[in-house]
Amino acid sequence: MTQIEATxxxxxxxxxxxxxxxxAVGIGANALVGVDQEKAFDQDFWFQSSLLAAAALxxxxxxxxxxxxxxxxxxxxxxxxxxxxxxxxxxxxxxxxDTGNNxxxxxxxxxxxxxxxxxxxxxxxxxxxxTFISLAASALLLILxxxxxxxxxxxxxxxxxxxxxxxxxxxxxxxxxxxxxxxxGYLSSNRxxxxxxxRKLGPLQFPRVKDMxxxxxxxxxxxxxxxxxxxxxxxxLFFGLFIVMIYVATSRISWVVIGVAxxxxxxxxxxxxxxxxxxxxxxxxxxxxxxxxxRQFGGSFxxxxxxxxxxNGGLVGTGLGQGRPNLVPFANSDMIIxxxxxxxxxxxxxxxxxxYLLLFTRGFRxxxxxxxxxGKLLACGLSFAIALQCFVVIGGVTRLIPLTGLTTPFLxxxxxxxxxxxxxxxxxxxxxxxxxxxxxxxxMPQGAAPAEEKPVPPxxxxxxxxxxxxxxxxxxxxxxxxxxQL
Amino acid sequence: MNHAIRNSWIAAVAMFALIFxxxxxxxxxxxxxxxxxxxxxxxxxxxxxxxxxxxxxxGKPVAQSVxxxxxxxxxxxxxxxxxxxxxTGYFSKNYGVTGLESALNEQLAGSSDQLFLDRVGQLFLxxxxxxxxxxxxxxxAIQKLAYDLIPDGQRGSIVVTNPKTGDILATxxxxxxxxxxxxxxxxxxxxxNFNELNKVPGINLNPNVSGPTGALLAPGSVFKxxxxxxxxxSGKYNKDSELPNPAEMSFPGIQYKxxxxxxxxxxxxxxxxxxxALQQSxxxxxxxxxxxxxxxxxxxxxxxxxxxxxxxxxxxLDYAKKAFPEEELDPAGLAxxxxxxxxxxxxxxxxxxxxxxxxxxxxxxxxxxxxxVRSPDLxxxxxxxxxxxxxxxxxxxxxxxxxxxxxxxxEGIGRGAAVPGVQVAGKTGTAELGTDGLNNSWFxxxxxxxxxxxxxxxxxxxxxxxxGAQLTSPxxxxxxxxxxxK
Numbered sequence: 001m002t003q004i005e006a007t008x009x010x011x012x013x014x015x016x017x018x019x020x021x022x023x024a025v026g027i028g029a030n031a032l033v034g035v036d037q038e039k040a041f042d043q044d045f046w047f048q049s050s051l052l053a054a055a056a057l058x059x060x061x062x063x064x065x066x067x068x069x070x071x072x073x074x075x076x077x078x079x080x081x082x083x084x085x086x087x088x089x090x091x092x093x094x095x096x097x098d099t100g101n102n103x104x105x106x107x108x109x110x111x112x113x114x115x116x117x118x119x120x121x122x123x124x125x126x127x128x129x130x131t132f133i134s135l136a137a138s139a140l141l142l143i144l145x146x147x148x149x150x151x152x153x154x155x156x157x158x159x160x161x162x163x164x165x166x167x168x169x170x171x172x173x174x175x176x177x178x179x180x181x182x183x184x185g186y187l188s189s190n191r192x193x194x195x196x197x198x199r200k201l202g203p204l205q206f207p208r209v210k211d212m213x214x215x216x217x218x219x220x221x222x223x224x225x226x227x228x229x230x231x232x233x234x235x236x237l238f239f240g241l242f243i244v245m246i247y248v249a250t251s252r253i254s255w256v257v258i259g260v261a262x263x264x265x266x267x268x269x270x271x272x273x274x275x276x277x278x279x280x281x282x283x284x285x286x287x288x289x290x291x292x293x294x295r296q297f298g299g300s301f302x303x304x305x306x307x308x309x310x311x312n313g314g315l316v317g318t319g320l321g322q323g324r325p326n327l328v329p330f331a332n333s334d335m336i337i338x339x340x341x342x343x344x345x346x347x348x349x350x351x352x353x354x355x356y357l358l359l360f361t362r363g364f365r366x367x368x369x370x371x372x373x374x375g376k377l378l379a380c381g382l383s384f385a386i387a388l389q390c391f392v393v394i395g396g397v398t399r400l401i402p403l404t405g406l407t408t409p410f411l412x413x414x415x416x417x418x419x420x421x422x423x424x425x426x427x428x429x430x431x432x433x434x435x436x437x438x439x440x441x442x443x444m445p446q447g448a449a450p451a452e453e454k455p456v457p458p459x460x461x462x463x464x465x466x467x468x469x470x471x472x473x474x475x476x477x478x479x480x481x482x483x484x485q486l
Numbered sequence: 487m488n489h490a491i492r493n494s495w496i497a498a499v500a501m502f503a504l505i506f507x508x509x510x511x512x513x514x515x516x517x518x519x520x521x522x523x524x525x526x527x528x529x530x531x532x533x534x535x536x537x538x539x540x541x542x543x544x545g546k547p548v549a550q551s552v553x554x555x556x557x558x559x560x561x562x563x564x565x566x567x568x569x570x571x572x573x574t575g576y577f578s579k580n581y582g583v584t585g586l587e588s589a590l591n592e593q594l595a596g597s598s599d600q601l602f603l604d605r606v607g608q609l610f611l612x613x614x615x616x617x618x619x620x621x622x623x624x625x626x627a628i629q630k631l632a633y634d635l636i637p638d639g640q641r642g643s644i645v646v647t648n649p650k651t652g653d654i655l656a657t658x659x660x661x662x663x664x665x666x667x668x669x670x671x672x673x674x675x676x677x678x679n680f681n682e683l684n685k686v687p688g689i690n691l692n693p694n695v696s697g698p699t700g701a702l703l704a705p706g707s708v709f710k711x712x713x714x715x716x717x718x719x720s721g722k723y724n725k726d727s728e729l730p731n732p733a734e735m736s737f738p739g740i741q742y743k744x745x746x747x748x749x750x751x752x753x754x755x756x757x758x759x760x761x762x763a764l765q766q767s768x769x770x771x772x773x774x775x776x777x778x779x780x781x782x783x784x785x786x787x788x789x790x791x792x793x794x795x796x797x798x799x800x801x802x803l804d805y806a807k808k809a810f811p812e813e814e815l816d817p818a819g820l821a822x823x824x825x826x827x828x829x830x831x832x833x834x835x836x837x838x839x840x841x842x843x844x845x846x847x848x849x850x851x852x853x854x855x856x857x858x859v860r861s862p863d864l865x866x867x868x869x870x871x872x873x874x875x876x877x878x879x880x881x882x883x884x885x886x887x888x889x890x891x892x893x894x895x896x897e898g899i900g901r902g903a904a905v906p907g908v909q910v911a912g913k914t915g916t917a918e919l920g921t922d923g924l925n926n927s928w929f930x931x932x933x934x935x936x937x938x939x940x941x942x943x944x945x946x947x948x949x950x951x952x953x954g955a956q957l958t959s960p961x962x963x964x965x966x967x968x969x970x971x972k
Contacts, residue, residue, distance in 0.1 A: 095674040244497075248490040293525065304525065310512045311520035312528045324528055326580060346513040350506065357502050364495040368488050380491050387498035391505060398508035 008438050012064050015072035019060055022076040023053050026083015032320040033091035048090075048104050052083060055111045062115050063429065066122070069437035070429040071366060077359045078410055078425050082107055082418075084352065085411035088339055091321055092332040099332055099413050106415035113419060114426035124430045128374045131185030134178040141171035141178065145229055158405060159229045170416035172234050176385060177423055180241060184377035187249035191373070195250055230276055233392055233406030239263055240388040245381045249373075284402035302329045303396070303403050306338035310349075310398070317345025332413045334405055337397045353394065356409070360387040363428045369435025379431040382424045527582040534579055535559050539594045539617035539862070541574055541586060544626035547619075549574045549587065549665075558671055562587075567664040569633050573624070573657060573801065573855070576665035580673060581680055581691065586620070586855065589800050593618040593859050593868075616862040623653040623857045631968050633658040635944075635961040641688045642946040642957070643701070643834040646965055649842035649932055649941045651872040652851030654799075655969065657835070659701075661688045702808055702831035703945060706917030707747070708928045709788075709826030711840060711887060712810075713772040714760060716787035718883045720779055723760075725886055729771035731758035737818045744821050746770050747916075750899050764890045765898025767914060769825050776824030777817065784824060785810040790878045791840040792850060793832060798875055799853040808832070826917060838943035841930040843878035844887050845911070845938035850875045892935045895959075900929065902959030905966045909935035914959060919948065927954025933966045940969040 027049045034045055056079045063070050086107065090100035121127070127134075144162050145151050152161035152168045161168040187194070194207040227235060243259035270277040279295075286292045287300035295301075305328040312323060325331045325339035332339070341349045363383025367376045389406055396403035407417040512520070521529060535558040540547035548570045554561035562577040564570065575585015587594065596617035632644040636658065646656040667679035668691065683689050717723040733753060734743040746752040750766035763771040776784050789795055794809020808831040811823055822828040832840075835853065843850035852873040859868040878884075891911035894900040900912040912931025919925060927949050932941035942965045946957045 094677045096677070244494050248487060248494060251487065251490045288523075304523075307512055307520050308523065308526040308528055310509075311517035311526075313513060314517055315514055324531060324580075327527065327582060341509070341513060346509060349509055349513070353502065353505055353509070357499070360498055361495065364491060364498070367491045373487065376487055376491060380494055384494055384498055387501060391498075391501040394505045395501075395508060398505070398512050400504060400508040 008069055008436055010064075010068040011072040012060070012068055015063070015075060016060055018073065018076035019056055019079060022080035023056055023083065025080045026052065026087060029084055029087035029320060030090060033087050035321065044101075048086070048101070051104065051108060052079075052086065055108055059111055059115055062118060066118050067430055067433035069433045071362045071432035071436065073358060074362050074425060074429055074432065077355050077362075078422070081352070081355055081359075081410040084340070085336065085408075085413075087320070088325075088336060088343075088411070089332045089413045091343075092326055092339065094326070102415070103413050103418070106418045107422075109415070110419040110422035114422040117423055117426040118430055121430065124375055124378065124427060124434065125372055127181050127378070127427075128185045128188070131182055131189070134182040134185065138175045138178040138182060141175040142229075144171050158231050160231045160234070167415070170414070172229075172231060173416040173420035174423075176234075176237065176241070176420055177382070177427070179238060180245070180378060180381040180385065183242065183245040184374050184381060187245060188373035188377055191249045195252075227270070227274070230274075231405065232270075232277060232280060233404035236263070236392055236404060237385060237389055237406065241381055241385050244384045244388075245377055248377055248380050280402045280404065284399065287399060302335065303399060305329065306335045306397050307399060309338045310341035313342035313345045315346050317341075317343050317348055319343060333407060334393075334403075334412065335397060336408055336412045337394050340411070341397075352411075353390070356386065356390045360384070362432065366428055366432035366435045370431050371434070371439070375431045375434060379428060379435075382428060386421070386424065527588070531579065531583070533595050534577075536595065537616045538562065538577070539596065539619040541570075541590075541594070542619055542621040543570065543624045543629070545621075546626070549577075554671065561671060562669045564665045564669070567666050568662040569629060569658070571662045571665050572659045573622070574665060576668040576691070578668045578676065578680075579671065580676060581668060584691070585801060586622075590620055590856075593620055596862075618862065618867060619860050621857045621860070622855050623655065624657075624855070625655045625969075628656040628965065628968055629658060632656040632965060633660070633662075635957075635964065636660040636946070637957070640946060640957070641948060642944070644945075644961075644965070645834050645838040645943045646969065647838055647842055647853065647941050649845035649851070649938045652842070652854045652875070653857075653872075654853055654855050655940065656965075657801075661686055663689055663691070702833055703926050703947065704917035704919070705826040705830060705832045705837055706915035706926060706928055707767045707769075707826060708837055708840075708913050708915035708930050709824070709830060709832075710764065710767065710772045710915075711844065711891075711913055712788050712791055712793075713775050713784060713824050714764065714887055714890070715791075715844075715879045715883055716779055716783050717760075717775045718886060719787070719879060720783060722778065723775070725760065728757045728759060729763055730774050731755055731763065731768055731771050733770075735770045735773050735821060737816075737821070740818060742818050744769060744773055744818070744825075761890050761893050764913065765894050767899055767916075772824050773821035776820050781811075781815055781820050781823075784820075785812065787879075790876065791843060792836055792876070792878070795876070797835060797839060797853060798873075799835060800855045826915060834943055834945050837928065837930050837945075838941060839875075840878070841913075841932060841943060842941045844884045844891070845932040845941050846884075847881040848877060848879040848884040850878050888935055891931060895931065900931070900959050902955065903929060903931055903962040903966070905933060905963055905970070908933050908966065908970060910963075910966060911935040911938075912959070912962065914955075916951065916954060923950055924948045925951065925954055927951075927958050929958035929962045931962060933970065940966060942966060 030045060030049060034042070056075070059075060063075065086100065086103055089103045093100050145159050150162050151159060152163045153159070155161050155168070160170050160172050162171055190211055193211045197208050197211060239259070243256060247253070247255050267277075271281045272278065283292055283300040283303065287304055292300045293304055309323065309325055309328050312318065317323070320343050323342040325342050328335045328338050337349070340352060344352075360383040363379055363386065367379035367383065370376055370379060386409055389409055392401070392404060393406050393408045395401040407414050409417065409421045520526065537560045538551045540550040542548070546565070548566060549562065549564050551560040552563050553559065564574060573586055575583065575587045577583050577587045583591065594617045628646055632646060635644065636642045638660070640660060643659040644656065645654070647654050663683050663686070667683065668676060670676050670679070680691060684691055717727075731746070731752065734745045736743045746769050747767045750768070752758075752766045752768040755762065758768055758771050762768070788810035811819075811829050815823060819828055823830050839850055839853060852875040854870050854872070856870050858866050861867050888911050891913055892909055894914070895903050895910045895912045900914050903910050903912045910931055910933040912929060915928035915930075917926040917928070927946045928944065930941070930943040932938040942962045944958045944962055946954055949957065
């Protein structure tokens with residue numbers, strides 16, 4: 001796939017056209033949601049729509065300036081998904097609820113951070129310098145929710161939130177990114193050692209403990225902490241991320257086989273040892289029995305209600321604002337896919353799932369196109385993480401696999417998840433810029449200061465930060481999704 | 487590396503293929519089955535604004551649809567709402583449907599097959615669809631009396647049935663609530679009321695939690711009736727058996743000792759007849775029966791009385807059914823379970839059915855709330871006949887237990903329930919809730935003993951011994967008098 005193109009094309013105008021389409025989808029959905037109610041086309045609607053459109057256009061302009069060869073499809077896809085999510089959350093807000101505005105606030109913060117990443121980082125390869133810092137950051141982020149005083153305690157059965165002033169935050173979402181950076185950095189430096197040095201045992205070649213040590217440690221720590229925090233979904237996600245990245249680095253299918261065997265074995269042991277895991281599996285297998293359905297904690301009520309909602313939607317859906325998705329618990333977060341299934345029908349959900357498919361495919365495309373191993377590993381890992389997260393969430397909601405508490409990227413209410421996924425988008429855009437742009441033969445600047453501390457270049461064509469957005473990013477005063485859900 | 491990246495992409499696409507399959511299954515292939523599921527409230531809510539049939543008690547509607555606004559033509563209203571809330575449930579736009587509103591929806595909404603011709607008529611005449619009305623077996627005077635016998639602020643339930651037919655004459659619980667607050671079409675008020683009511687201890691409006699009379703409570707000494715029936719039917723015991731009655735019972739290898747009931751005269755004898763043991767509610771004789779017969783014999787007898795089994799009641803109060811423990815109990819655990827403590831739980835209706843079976847010669851009748859169902863033109867379309875649910879014990883054994891229960895009221899600790907000129911059979915129970923001296927206080931019995939017309943089961947939750955004694959047996963007396971003097 002690395003055919004030489006005659007002259008790389010930026011394709012920013014394509015992006016602009018698609019972006020307008022994406023905004024039309026998101027804002028149109030939001031308008032439809034309000035049509036039935038008195039609040040149709042009120043001040044809030046215009047306020048929210050114009051802010052979303054402005055932020056998307058600023059993002060587009062930043063790409064024109066800083067990453068003009070970036071993939072033109074990624075940003076419109078994400079804006080459309082994010083806009084649809086906003087519309088559905090707004091639609092599900094009971095009178096007096098403010099989840100919709102809160103989600104918009106987080107969207108703007110997340111986009112600002114993603115813009116900042118693109119603006120200041122300039123080249124994704126710089127991240128490779130932070131391989132071990134990323135490992136330390138991941139460990140810190142994962143341990144934070146367990147530290148008394150910082151921890152927000154156990155919310156909905158999991159200890160994954162920390163207090164940030166009046167808000168709560170889920171640092172594990174960010175750890176997803178830092179772990180991917182660590183895996184990519186470590187594997188790209190050591191893949192030869194892992195591949196070649198080591199003992200052969202039967203058909204399998206085992207690398208030296210010395211070479212695999214940091215990987216195994218990182219993996220064990222993350223899984224261990226997550227089990228301790230009772231965050232089943234993230235455990236699966238990290239495990240998948242780990243497997244796919246080590247597979248891409250070594251091209252050895254044996255890793256995948258071992259990994260999948262470990263997942264199944266570990267899952268079986270966990271279901272026997274940890275009651276919450278056992279309950280999840282029971283709620284999945286026996287969802288339609290009286291006992292499991294009526295159980296107050298860890299029952300199947302949520303998933304069964306979600307299935308009823310989706311069945312009610314059928315092929316074409318009830319129409320936005322016409323169904324009853326609010327009969328399902330967590331209709332705007334964990335179960336938002338069921339809400340879409342009910343109101344947009346199978347056709348609408350297929351469209352949404354196809355958008356995810358396109359999104360991760362463009363991510364993989366960037367991985368194929370970029371020339372450095374680090375970038376390949378990072379793009380591939382992050383793209384696969386998006387795909388796996390969608391699979392775990394949608395599979396759980398449709399009762400294909402047991403339901404675990406993961407958020408649907410960009411759609412579900414939740415600030416931490418939005419922030420993390422927008423940063424991922426920023427990274428993918430940069431990698432795709434490197435992949436699609438003209439071959440850069442100049443060596444990377446050596447000894448540059450860490451990107452975050454770099455001063456703003458003296459004469460950027462446009463200011464990096466938009467006035468008016470900053471205040472909201474420093475004073476988000478509404479409670480986050482976690483508090484709302486209580 | 488690119489080869490592995492492509493394979494990872496294929497894996498991600500494969501996961502998405504599974505998602506597409508699962509979504510298609512839920513929303514199209516399996517949708518009809520999910521739509522028809524009795525737990526699915528969406529079908530009911532589709533007819534939210536239609537004219538539903540009334541629920542009638544003693545000739546007067548307690549739930550009916552009245553003309554409302556142009557956009558939503560009918561509004562559900564409840565008269566004497568608190569008195570009947572536990573039976574009618576609520577019919578809410580956003581929080582679903584509970585109680586008989588849900589259980590009898592086919593009739594009330596007019597979608598029952600028996601109303602097919604009515605529906606055809608409505609179609610041709612262009613009339614509003616109209617549902618059938620349902621008259622209940624409840625006696626409004628007894629219902630009101632029972633409700634007032636539970637003091638405000640006290641949690642408790644009373645169930646009054648006719649043991650020969652299974653008809654329920656009264657079923658009340660406190661705290662109760664006003665279903666009009668949830669059935670309102672004003673969404674803001676509805677949400678506020680729902681949240682407010684759910685904060686009251688003892689009220690749980692979740693549509694999938696059993697109503698208050700479906701609460702699972704430790705039955706305490708009323709469970710000794712099960713032990714007695716098990717003992718007699720084993721053949722190892724007869725009416726003249728002398729049971730060991732030590733002041734306390736010890737178990738091999740542990741410190742714990744099971745004490746005898748301190749409130750009565752148990753301490754006066756080292757052995758006891760069945761009559762004495764039941765009259766004074768001694769613990770150790772029944773613990774020794776359980777030790778002698780073994781766990782399975784007790785569990786089997788409990789199941790014959792309906793513990794853990796389907797009760798077939800229209801309110802589906804057996805939602806939270808609980809059997810006698812199945813996992814193997816240690817000797818102390820078996821002894822405690824035999825006196826209705828430890829993990830043994832029952833709903834007030836379950837205990838009422840056990841007593842009714844004893845009253846009805848060992849035959850348990852299906853509990854029934856429906857007297858007649860009438861089409862909109864007042865034609866009777868169904869009229870449930872008494873139905874045998876199961877045989878709990880033999881006529882001889884039930885006659886023997888009745889004799890002993892009569893002596894509990896005539897000379898034992900159930901004297902408060904005695905009605906002059908009528909033979910009353912009864913059994914009291916005190917289930918300790920913890921170490922704070924608070925109990926669940928029970929009375930269950932029937933009258934007249936030789937020709938049972940009425941069975942009464944009362945439970946008061948979280949009371950001290952004295953209050954419990956005042957609120958159970960004497961209240962049963964008032965209900966017996968009220969029913970028998972009609």
